Amino acid sequence: xxxxxxxxxxxxxxxxxxxxxxxxxxxxxxxxxxxxxxxxxxxxxxxxxxxxxxxxxxxxxxxxxxxxxxxxxxxxxxxxxxxxxxxxxxxxxxxxxxxxxxxxxxxxxxxxxxxxxxxxxxxxxxxxxxxxxxxxxxxxxxxxxxxxxxxxxxxxxxxxxxxxxxxxxxxxxxxxxxxxxxxxxxxxxxxxxxxxxxxxxxxxxxxxxxxxxxxxxxxxxxxxxxxxxxxxxxxxxxxxxxxxxxxxxxxxxxxxxxxxxxxxxxxxxxxxxxxxxxxxxxxxxxxxxxxxxxxxxxxxxxxxxxxxxxxxxxxxxxxxxxxxxxxxxxxxxxxxxxxxxxxxxxxxxxxxxxxxxx
Amino acid sequence: xxxxxxxxxxxxxxxxxxxxxxxxxxxxxxxxxxxxxxxxxxxxxxxxxxxxxxxxxxxxxxxxxxxxxxxxxxxxxxxxxxxxxxxxxxxxxxxxxxxxxxxxxxxxxxxxxxxxxxxxxxxxxxxxxxxxxxxxxxxxxxxxxxxxxxxxxxxxxxxxxxxxxxxxxxxxxxxxxxxxxxxxxxxxxxxxxxxxxxxxxxxxxxxxxxxxxxxxxxxxxxxxxxxxxxxxxxxxxxxxxxxxxxxxxxxxxxxxxxxxxxxxxxxxxxxxxxxxxxxxxxxxxxxxxxxxxxxxxxxxxxxxxxxxxxxxxxxxxxxxxxxxxxxxxxxxxxxxxxxxxxxxxxxxxxxxxxxxxxx
Numbered sequence: 001x002x003x004x005x006x007x008x009x010x011x012x013x014x015x016x017x018x019x020x021x022x023x024x025x026x027x028x029x030x031x032x033x034x035x036x037x038x039x040x041x042x043x044x045x046x047x048x049x050x051x052x053x054x055x056x057x058x059x060x061x062x063x064x065x066x067x068x069x070x071x072x073x074x075x076x077x078x079x080x081x082x083x084x085x086x087x088x089x090x091x092x093x094x095x096x097x098x099x100x101x102x103x104x105x106x107x108x109x110x111x112x113x114x115x116x117x118x119x120x121x122x123x124x125x126x127x128x129x130x131x132x133x134x135x136x137x138x139x140x141x142x143x144x145x146x147x148x149x150x151x152x153x154x155x156x157x158x159x160x161x162x163x164x165x166x167x168x169x170x171x172x173x174x175x176x177x178x179x180x181x182x183x184x185x186x187x188x189x190x191x192x193x194x195x196x197x198x199x200x201x202x203x204x205x206x207x208x209x210x211x212x213x214x215x216x217x218x219x220x221x222x223x224x225x226x227x228x229x230x231x232x233x234x235x236x237x238x239x240x241x242x243x244x245x246x247x248x249x250x251x252x253x254x255x256x257x258x259x260x261x262x263x264x265x266x267x268x269x270x271x272x273x274x275x276x277x278x279x280x281x282x283x284x285x286x287x288x289x290x291x292x293x294x295x296x297x298x299x300x301x302x303x304x305x306x307x308x309x310x311x312x313x314x315x316x317x318x319x320x321x322x323x324x325x326x327x328x329x330x331x332x333x334x335x336x337x338x339x340x341x342x343x344x345x346x347x348x349x350x351x352x353x354x355x356x357x358x
Numbered sequence: 359x360x361x362x363x364x365x366x367x368x369x370x371x372x373x374x375x376x377x378x379x380x381x382x383x384x385x386x387x388x389x390x391x392x393x394x395x396x397x398x399x400x401x402x403x404x405x406x407x408x409x410x411x412x413x414x415x416x417x418x419x420x421x422x423x424x425x426x427x428x429x430x431x432x433x434x435x436x437x438x439x440x441x442x443x444x445x446x447x448x449x450x451x452x453x454x455x456x457x458x459x460x461x462x463x464x465x466x467x468x469x470x471x472x473x474x475x476x477x478x479x480x481x482x483x484x485x486x487x488x489x490x491x492x493x494x495x496x497x498x499x500x501x502x503x504x505x506x507x508x509x510x511x512x513x514x515x516x517x518x519x520x521x522x523x524x525x526x527x528x529x530x531x532x533x534x535x536x537x538x539x540x541x542x543x544x545x546x547x548x549x550x551x552x553x554x555x556x557x558x559x560x561x562x563x564x565x566x567x568x569x570x571x572x573x574x575x576x577x578x579x580x581x582x583x584x585x586x587x588x589x590x591x592x593x594x595x596x597x598x599x600x601x602x603x604x605x606x607x608x609x610x611x612x613x614x615x616x617x618x619x620x621x622x623x624x625x626x627x628x629x630x631x632x633x634x635x636x637x638x639x640x641x642x643x644x645x646x647x648x649x650x651x652x653x654x655x656x657x658x659x660x661x662x663x664x665x666x667x668x669x670x671x672x673x674x675x676x677x678x679x680x681x682x683x684x685x686x687x688x689x690x691x692x693x694x695x696x697x698x699x700x701x702x703x704x705x706x707x708x709x710x711x712x713x714x715x716x717x
Contacts, residue, residue: 037681067674068681073633074626077555078420079671085416086675097535162535191520191536191632357524 030054030265031088032066033079035095035219036194042219042238043193043255044068047094047117050257057262061269072097072193077104084109090268092261093117095193096162103127113273115264118164120343125275130260131164133281135171135342136310137253137289138215139317140303141235142175144250144292145213146183147299148233153184153353155206157216157223159193161357163345165217170349171317172215175306177351186211187354196222203227203234213250224248233294240290251303252290259285279339282311318342323350359711363704370702377698384694389687398677406676407669407687417672421664422556423626427452429563429660430618431642433570434611436651440574441607442587442600447493447508448615449639450515451486455616456623457519458485460538460630463545464527470544478545478620479562486616487609489515494608498601504608512639520632527630537631547625557625559618564657566614571653583607615639648695666691 032051036044051064065088067079076098083091084105090113093102099119106114106127118131145154156172158165169187176183186209188202199218203226206214214227214234221244227234228248236242236252260278267273280286289307292300309315320331325348331337348356389407390400411417431448438445445451459482462474493508523536531539547557574580586593586603593600618638623630645663649656670684 031675065675065678067671071633071636073631073636074628075633075636078668079675081416082671082675086672160535191524 027061027063028058028090028265028269029063029065029088030261030268031064031083031091033070033076033083033091033093033095033098034066034068035070035072037068038066040194040219041221041241041244044094044219046239046255047092047257050261051092053258054261054265058265058269062265070098074101077101080105081108084112088112090115090265090273096160096164113264113268120277122275122277128264128276128278130276130278130280132255132286133279134164134253134255134287135167135317136282137287138168138171139175139310140289140306141215141251141253142172142177142183143179143306144295144299144303145172145215145235146176146179147302148250148295149183149211149213151210151212152180152182153186153209153211154213154215155203155209155211156185156187157199157202157206157214157218158187158189159218160191161189161346163343166348166356167342167345168217169352170345173349173351174317174322184351184353187352189357190218192218194219196220199223200226204230207232221245236290242290242293247294249290249293250295251292254288254290256286256288282307283313324348325350325352325356360709362707362709363700364707366703366705370705373698373702377702378695381691381694381698384698385687385691388690388694392683392687392690393679396679396683398679403673403677403679407673407684408665411665411668411672417668419551419554419556421661421668422550422560424664424667425660426556426559426563427618427622427638428642428645428663429657430559430566430621431611431615431639432645432649432656432660433563433567433653434614435642435646436649436653436656437570437574437583438607438611439646440587440651441583441603442590443494443497443604443607444505445490445493445508445608445611446505446643447490447510447512447639448611448642449635449637450508450512451489451612451615452619452622452639453512453515453519453635454489454619455482455486455612456619456634457515457522457630458482458488458616459620460541460623463541463624464538464630467539467542470542472544474544475547475624478624479617482616482620482623483613484616486619487613489616490608490610490612491605494605498604504604508608516635519630519634523630523632529629538629540629541624545624546628547621549625555626557621559621559625562617562621563660566617567653567657574653615642644692648692650699662691663688 032047034044034047038044038048051066054062055064070076070079072095080093080101092115094117096118099116099121102114102116103121103123106124110126114127116127116129119129122129156169173185186206188206190198190202192198199220200222203214203223207230212232214223216223216237219238221241224234224236224241224245228245233250234245234248236249238255240252240254242249292303316336318337320335321333322331324330386404389404393400393403411421431452435445435448459478462478492511493504496502496507497504523538527538529537529539547559550556550560574583582598585596586598586600590600623634645656645659649659666688670688673679673684674681
């Protein structure tokens with residue numbers, strides 16, 4: 001037994017050493033840390049599509065690796081460092097709360113490039129942050145919801161009360177109110193990014209409270225499937241979820257990370273990588289609307305018009321007049337929200353039927 | 359023909375020694391088949407999984423870090439299980455202990471003193487013990503089923519800690535994310551090695567295991583635990599109280615789980631957040647049985663389980679194996695170990711089917 005084990009280990013060691021030499025330094029290694037499974041068909045799925053795009057773009061010149069279901073806690077430190085130690089040249093950490101572990105690892109490994117999605121801390125020069133203006137898509141969805149809803153109430157499955165999520169909720173209700181000023185929004189906080197049973201329960205609870213449109217800021221397709229079963233409409237999230245609700249999905253905000261990932265990996269290959277902080281939106285092709293389906297043509301046209309206006313820069317969702325939930329004025333008529341308030345958004349606007357967890 | 363498990367009159371000594379190796383061998387074979395089916399070189403895969411982490415100082419440090427809470431909780435559970443008390447709620451005691459121990463640095467964030475750490479550890483143990491006391495008193499007073507109550511209390515503790523780190527204790531500068539402020543340096547358990555991640559909790563774990571081993575095998579209390587566990591009636595004749603034992607066992611395992619909790623909070627996370635436990639309290643049940651409820655065996659079992667986590671992660675990184683595949687592999691390891699253990703106490707008998715079925 002022991003002998004075989006030893007032989008096995010020895011042969012493996014030889015194999016391993018051979019591999020390492022064959023690889024050499026020619027390949028650039030791009031590594032990804034995911035919050036959920038690659039098969040969530042939402043957030044993580046899209047990041048993994050980005051990873052595949054990197055492979056497709058550079059073929060043999062690049063090697064990729066990923067770790068899925070990495071919790072957003074001190075636990076994330078180890079996998080990030082393991083990547084850095086195993087020859088990754090660039091590491092993408094794709095969830096907000098990887099922020100501190102990413103920055104900590106970046107200090108320890110100054111030669112490795114780190115890219116943190118949706119964060120704001122760049123404590124050393126080898127950390128970049130990147131995100132997308134998903135709220136632009138949320139505004140369009142709000143408009144569609146107000147047109148399509150019979151009850152005048154939509155349901156929103158929310159994850160954590162971070163600015164990113166609050167911004168999405170506010171953009172949605174502002175879009176809805178631009179069509180129907182009395183439109184209401186119910187919110188359920190599930191305190192997770194990915195938990196299909198919990199997301200499904202939240203969807204059921206919302207439907208039982210009389211909402212007839214569901215939208216979500218969580219990563220699975222569970223809510224879409226519940227909406228299908230109950231015969232109401234829903235919006236996909238992060239990815240095109242039409243397969244999971246062919247009669248149900250109105251549209252979906254598709255996160256297209258591929259262009260950014262290809263660009264950044266290329267920069268590492270060329271030695272031109274520099275620290276950046278990007279916040280791209282519809283205009284840059286990072287926020288893409290899935291086809292407008294299961295709605296009358298006039299609603300689809302309205303949505304497409306708004307989309308075009310946002311894309312061209314003619315319109316920004318957070319434009320006054322906007323009143324906060326507590327009744328105080330936030331934006332005067334024609335005033336545009338400043339980027340600082342948007343990035344740190346911690347209040348609801350009028351019409352959200354929920355108390356923001358503080 | 360059918361198979362039947364028949365209890366051996368005496369457990370097999372030879373198998374008791376051999377079974378872990380048979381299990382390991384079977385895991386290696388099954389693992390090799392799985393990796394081949396996944397299109398990976400099985401030798402490379404197994405090497406990455408089981409051998410490489412042992413030769414890498416960084417990975418060794420991570421294994422120690424992972425094994426710490428598992429061993430601490432499991433040695434307490436061993437005492438509990440041996441005495442016939444089924445504490446399934448170590449997860450809750452772990453969380454509650456971590457929460458109580460964290461109170462000092464949360465309320466006195468600036469306080470620095472060499473007394474701080476010992477106080478935190480002590481409070482963690484008291485917190486865990488108190489939380490273990492609840493199912494114990496329910497069982498000994500009212501005869502409730504401790505498996506249910508201790509398990510249910512896990513959810514209570516989870517929700518309580520979740521609420522605390524979201525509402526009253528949340529870091530105002532934390533962007534709405536659940537979690538307290540980071541502790542100051544004197545509230546952080548020192549690292550074992552400079553620049554490493556494993557902390558002094560590992561020392562507590564080994565100490566606790568040795569102490570529990572000593573208690574179980576060398577003291578009257580240990581004898582009491584075993585007698586009451588094997589035959590409560592015999593224990594009563596010997597003048598031992600099963601009720602007091604329930605309280606003792608739950609408080610002891612609760613205290614150790616609580617210590618594991620505060621050690622993790624203070625040494626690793628350095629604040630209290632909503633992801634304090636990744637199911638250590640439940641994994642520790644596996645560790646306890648894997649170590650055959652023997653505290654010294656539990657040390658080995660804790661390290662083996664930790665190795666399978668860390669090795670699984672490097673297999674994902676190095677070979678691109680999915681998270682799911684590594685978990686299947688961990689499951690196979692545990693399955694084979696427990697299945698092989700069955701043959702220590704049972705033998706397999708082939709019973710031919712009688713020719714006439716309609717009797």
